Amino acid sequence: MKAIQIVKPGSPPELREVDKPTPGPGQVLLKVTAAGACHSDDFVLNMPAEGFPYPLPMTLGHEGAGVVAEIGSGVTSLTEGTAVAVYGPWGCGTCHFCSRGFENYCSRAAELGITPPGLGNEGAMADYMIVDDARHLVPLGDLDPIAAVPLTDAGLTPYHAIKPSLPKLVGGTTAVVIGAGGLGHIGIQLLRHLTPARIIALDLSEDKLAFAREVGAHETVLSDADAVANVRKITENVGATAVFDFVGLQPTIDTAMGIVGTLGDVVIVGIGDGVAAAKVGFFTQPYEVSVRAPYWGARHELIEVLDLARDGVLEVAVEKFSLDDGLEAYRRLASNELRGRAVVVPD
Ligand SMILES: NC(=O)c1ccc[n+]([C@@H]2O[C@H](COP(=O)([O-])OP(=O)(O)OC[C@H]3O[C@@H](n4cnc5c(N)ncnc54)[C@H](O)[C@@H]3O)[C@@H](O)[C@H]2O)c1
Numbered sequence: 304m305k306a307i308q309i310v311k312p313g314s315p316p317e318l319r320e321v322d323k324p325t326p327g328p329g330q331v332l333l334k335v336t337a338a339g340a341c342h343s344d345d346f347v348l349n350m351p352a353e354g355f356p357y358p359l360p361m362t363l364g365h366e367g368a369g370v371v372a373e374i375g376s377g378v379t380s381l382t383e384g385t386a387v388a389v390y391g392p393w394g395c396g397t398c399h400f401c402s403r404g405f406e407n408y409c410s411r412a413a414e415l416g417i418t419p420p421g422l423g424n425e426g427a428m429a430d431y432m433i434v435d436d437a438r439h440l441v442p443l444g445d446l447d448p449i450a451a452v453p454l455t456d457a458g459l460t461p462y463h464a465i466k467p468s469l470p471k472l473v474g475g476t477t478a479v480v481i482g483a484g485g486l487g488h489i490g491i492q493l494l495r496h497l498t499p500a501r502i503i504a505l506d507l508s509e510d511k512l513a514f515a516r517e518v519g520a521h522e523t524v525l526s527d528a529d530a531v532a533n534v535r536k537i538t539e540n541v542g543a544t545a546v547f548d549f550v551g552l553q554p555t556i557d558t559a560m561g562i563v564g565t566l567g568d569v570v571i572v573g574i575g576d577g578v579a580a581a582k583v584g585f586f587t588q589p590y591e592v593s594v595r596a597p598y599w600g601a602r603h604e605l606i607e608v609l610d611l612a613r614d615g616v617l618e619v620a621v622e623k624f625s626l627d628d629g630l631e632a633y634r635r636l637a638s639n640e641l642r643g644r645a646v647v648v649p650d
Pocket residue numbers: 340341342343344346456457460481482483484485486487505506507511526549550551552554555571572573574575596597598599636639641643
C-alpha cells in the first residue's frame with residue numbers, strides 16, 4: 304500500500320510503498336476513506352533532525368476516517384464495514400484526565416500520526432491504518448467522511464478552545480479569529496453559531512479575508528503592523544472579549560495581546576513558538592485578562608462537533624487530493640495557499 308511519510312526532518316514528505324499492517328489484539332484496521340492535512344504536520348516536518356522525537360520514517364496524518372476492514376482479536380464492539388472517524392488523542396484511558404474524557408491532556412498519551420517511539424502508531428495518510436483501540440473510534444453514520452474528517456482536529460480543536468469563553472461572548476462583545484485557515488474557518492462558523500458576538504477575522508491576504516467573510520466573519524482586517532489599531536478602532540477602543548490565535552507566531556500573539564480588552568481571553572491555538580508576555584498587575588489595563596493554550600479536545604466534544612455538522616451548522620471547505628497528489632496538498636498547506644482543509648482521499 305502507499306503512505307505519505309516523513310522520512311527526513313526539514314525535507315518535504317515522501318509518498319512511499321509500505322507493508323499493509325495487520326491488526327494485533329485489541330486493534331482495528333481501517334481502509335482509509337479520508338485523511339486531513341494539518342499545519343501541525345508541517346510543524347513536525349520542520350522540527351530539527353537532532354533530537355527528533357518520533358520514529359522515522361513515520362506516516363503522517365492525525366485526521367483520519369475510514370471503514371472497518373479487519374478486527375484484531377478481543378474486539379467485540381465493532382463490525383466490518385462500519386464507517387468511523389478516529390478520535391486522535393489516544394490517552395491511557397484511566398488517569399484523572401482520561402476518566403473525564405480529556406484524553407488530550409493525558410500525560411501518557413500516544414497520538415495518531417505524531418507518536419513517540421515504542422508506541423508504534425502510524426498516521427492516516429495511507430491506504431490503510433491501524434487504530435490502537437476500538438475505543439478511539441467514533442461512528443460517522445451517514446456523514447460524508449471527506450467533509451467530516453477535518454472535524455476530528457480542525458473542528459474539535461477550535462470547539463474545545465472556544466467553549467470556555469462562551470459565557471463571556473454575550474451580545475455586544477467582539478471575538479477575533481487570527482488565521483482563517485483549516486481551524487480558523489471552522490472556528491468562525493462555531494463562533495457564529497454559538498455566540499451573538501461580532502466576529503473580526505485577521506489573515507495575510509485579501510483573498511483569505513474574503514474567504515473569512517464567506518464563512519461568517521462580520522468584519523476582516525489585514526494581519527499587518529496596523530492590525531492592532533484597526534481592530535481597536537472597530538471595537539471603539541473597548542478591545543476584544545476573546546482572541547483566538549490560530550497562528551501562534553510572536554507577531555500574532557503580540558497582536559492578540561494588543562487587541563484584547565478587559566475581562567478578555569487570549570487563546571493561543573497555533574503552534575508558532577510565540578509566547579504571551581504577561582501584562583498582569585494592579586493599575587495594568589486591560590484588567591483580568593486570561594491566557595490559555597488549549598490542545599486538541601475531548602472525545603465527547605468530538606461527538607458534539609459531529610452533531611453540529613449533522614445539523615448543518617458547519618460547512619467544511621475542502622480541497623480534495625488523491626494519495627498520489629498528497630505531496631501537493633502539503634506544498635499548498637506550507638505556502639498558505641489552501642482554502643479550508645486539504646483532504647487526501649485514497650482510491
Ligand atoms: N493547539 C492545538 O491543539 C492545535 C491543533 C491543530 C493545529 N494547531 C496549530 O494551529 C495552527 C493552524 O493550523 P491549520 O491547520 O488551521 O493551518 P492552516 O495553514 O490551514 O491555516 C493557517 C492560516 O493562518 C494564516 N496566517 C499565517 N500567518 C499569519 C499571520 N501572521 N497573521 C494572520 N494570519 C496568518 C494563513 O494564511 C492561513 O490562512 C497551526 O499552527 C497548527 O500547528 C494546533
